[in-house]
Amino acid sequence: MTGIRPGDEFLKEPFWTHLSEGTLHLATCETCGKAHHPPGPICPHCRSFDIGWKPASGKATLGSFAVAHHPVHPLLADQVPYTITLVDLEEGVRMVSGIPKGMEADLRVGMALRCEVVKIDQDLSLPYFVPVEGV
Amino acid sequence: MKTSIVGLGQTEFSRKSGRSELRLATEAILAAMADAGLEVNDIDGLVRYTWDHTTEAAIMNALGLPALKYYGETEFGGVNCCGAVAQASAAIEAGLASCIVFYRTLNARSGVRYGRGERILSEEDGRLINRQPEPPGDVYSAPFGLLVPGQHHALYAQAYKGHYGLTDDGFTDMLGSVAVAQRAYANRNPRALLRDKSLSLDDYRAGRIITEPLRIYDYCLETDGAMAMVIVSRDRARAMNVKAVDVLAAGQYVHPGSVPMLLYAPQCHSLVPPSVGADLFGKAGLAASDIDVAGIYDATSMMVPLALEDFGFIGRGEAQDFLTGGGNGPDGALPVNTHGGLLSEGYFHGLNTIAEMVRQLRGESPNQVTDAQTAFVTLRGASSMVLGRA
Numbered sequence: 328m329t330g331i332r333p334g335d336e337f338l339k340e341p342f343w344t345h346l347s348e349g350t351l352h353l354a355t356c357e358t359c360g361k362a363h364h365p366p367g368p369i370c371p372h373c374r375s376f377d378i379g380w381k382p383a384s385g386k387a388t389l390g391s392f393a394v395a396h397h398p399v400h401p402l403l404a405d406q407v408p409y410t411i412t413l414v415d416l417e418e419g420v421r422m423v424s425g426i427p428k429g430m431e432a433d434l435r436v437g438m439a440l441r442c443e444v445v446k447i448d449q450d451l452s453l454p455y456f457v458p459v460e461g462v
Numbered sequence: 463m464k465t466s467i468v469g470l471g472q473t474e475f476s477r478k479s480g481r482s483e484l485r486l487a488t489e490a491i492l493a494a495m496a497d498a499g500l501e502v503n504d505i506d507g508l509v510r511y512t513w514d515h516t517t518e519a520a521i522m523n524a525l526g527l528p529a530l531k532y533y534g535e536t537e538f539g540g541v542n543c544c545g546a547v548a549q550a551s552a553a554i555e556a557g558l559a560s561c562i563v564f565y566r567t568l569n570a571r572s573g574v575r576y577g578r579g580e581r582i583l584s585e586e587d588g589r590l591i592n593r594q595p596e597p598p599g600d601v602y603s604a605p606f607g608l609l610v611p612g613q614h615h616a617l618y619a620q621a622y623k624g625h626y627g628l629t630d631d632g633f634t635d636m637l638g639s640v641a642v643a644q645r646a647y648a649n650r651n652p653r654a655l656l657r658d659k660s661l662s663l664d665d666y667r668a669g670r671i672i673t674e675p676l677r678i679y680d681y682c683l684e685t686d687g688a689m690a691m692v693i694v695s696r697d698r699a700r701a702m703n704v705k706a707v708d709v710l711a712a713g714q715y716v717h718p719g720s721v722p723m724l725l726y727a728p729q730c731h732s733l734v735p736p737s738v739g740a741d742l743f744g745k746a747g748l749a750a751s752d753i754d755v756a757g758i759y760d761a762t763s764m765m766v767p768l769a770l771e772d773f774g775f776i777g778r779g780e781a782q783d784f785l786t787g788g789g790n791g792p793d794g795a796l797p798v799n800t801h802g803g804l805l806s807e808g809y810f811h812g813l814n815t816i817a818e819m820v821r822q823l824r825g826e827s828p829n830q831v832t833d834a835q836t837a838f839v840t841l842r843g844a845s846s847m848v849l850g851r852a
Binding site for chain 2: 329330331332333334336337342364365390391392393394395396397399400402403406408409411412413421422423424425435436437451453
């Protein structure tokens with residue numbers, strides 16, 4: 328939880344409204360069924376413009392992680408250290424995520440993760456991913 | 463390519479230039495044209511990064527150039543350094559211009575700092591807001607605190623470490639070997655910002671963690687200054703009284719993951735597929751094993767092992783042994799970043815990486831590789847180049 332948020336105009340989009348309702352949804356092609364991320368106007372797999380939203384299983388593996396110790400903005404000085412992650416979802420997409428502040432986790436590249444949607448306020452919830460075991 | 467680099471010019475590397483970026487650019491361009499033995503009015507083309515704050519028109523007006531017949535821009539910043547040379551070369555070969563200057567000017571310490579989150583965040587009512595629809599630094603990653611290139615590089619580093627199962631100590635010594643070797647080069651380079659500061663492997667290991675697993679010594683320097691280089695046709699270069707360096711092959715390209723700071727590639731322990739190196743070396747009529755010295759854009763030290771493996775100088779997963787064994791050092795199989803690199807010489811967004819390779823092929827490097835005939839330059843999987851002694 329870094330306190331950084333998308334501008335309000337973004338939070339009206341389906342990716343964010345679904346999260347606010349408690350679940351991670353992925354932009355998913357209605358023609359070929361494959362998901363992509365970040366959301367785009369066209370399916371990068373079959374080039375259909377018919378894009379819908381489907382709930383993600385929440386299952387993922389850890390692709391990489393980094394722990395920010397140096398605050399790159401003055402307002403982050405009391406937020407560091409925080410952990411940034413790259414997660415590979417079962418649906419075949421990669422997302423940038425993190426480990427919720429305060430959670431102790433022994434991270435290893437390739438370990439199994441599950442999605443945990445964390446409510447920041449009534450307009451914003453974020454898709455964190457936490458280890459399936461050992462928490 | 464049938465072009466040559468015939469002139470280099472730069473200002474000093476500093477942390478506070480005290481001058482405008484436009485002023486710095488003009489100083490570097492005049493120096494480069496003087497180095498080439500050409501008149502300033504011979505310039506009929508310019509290439510630049512879209513990220514540069516000056517414009518072609520501003521340069522033309524400031525220098526009072528009669529006209530430009532061509533100008534080109536490459537997207538991103540330093541990662542497209544070789545792309546800018548490729549663009550200039552293509553324009554010259556197509557007859558669009560005959561004497562093109564590639565320049566970069568930046569007050570990257572006293573002005574806009576790339577390592578700061580302020581570039582992509584605004585403060586509104588005490589809250590930090592991000593409004594970038596596209597990577598890098600987009601709304602899907604910024605809320606997790608992924609804001610600057612140095613953090614992206616840490617993710618690449620951890621992915622590599624995890625993929626090959628390197629131990630903490632082994633990984634630390636791999637990157638430490640890059641930082642320490644390059645500092646030793648910089649200690650012999652009178653231009654280098656850190657020429658008077660030594661760095662031992664113990665110093666490196668004790669370095670402050672910036673974004674784990676990267677330490678302070680893994681990061682490039684924030685630098686003020688400017689650099690310019692002059693590119694003409696190979697035929698014209700042969701008629702000039704200069705030490706020309708030939709552009710044997712150069713290209714810019716995009717692959718999943720090679721776009722700067724886009725992390726959606728399937729694998730992050732490499733940046734480009736093997737076909738990129740095969741294509742580049744094929745165009746140059748050489749193999750990786752023919753290269754005498756390499757300039758690798760080291761925004762962080764991690765880019766060195768990735769590039770060495772991506773372009774086939776060593777096998778996959780061999781970087782730890784190669785680097786800790788001194789393979790990148792003065793007596794190694796492939797000396798790398800003999801100016802000290804962006805880590806220890808300074809940061810002119812990759813132009814100083816190219817310049818050092820030009821100096822090697824002119825026989826003018828402070829860490830001269832004996833009888834260097836060929837040099838390789840790459841910028842983080844987004845552009846690359848092979849240079850040859852004329």
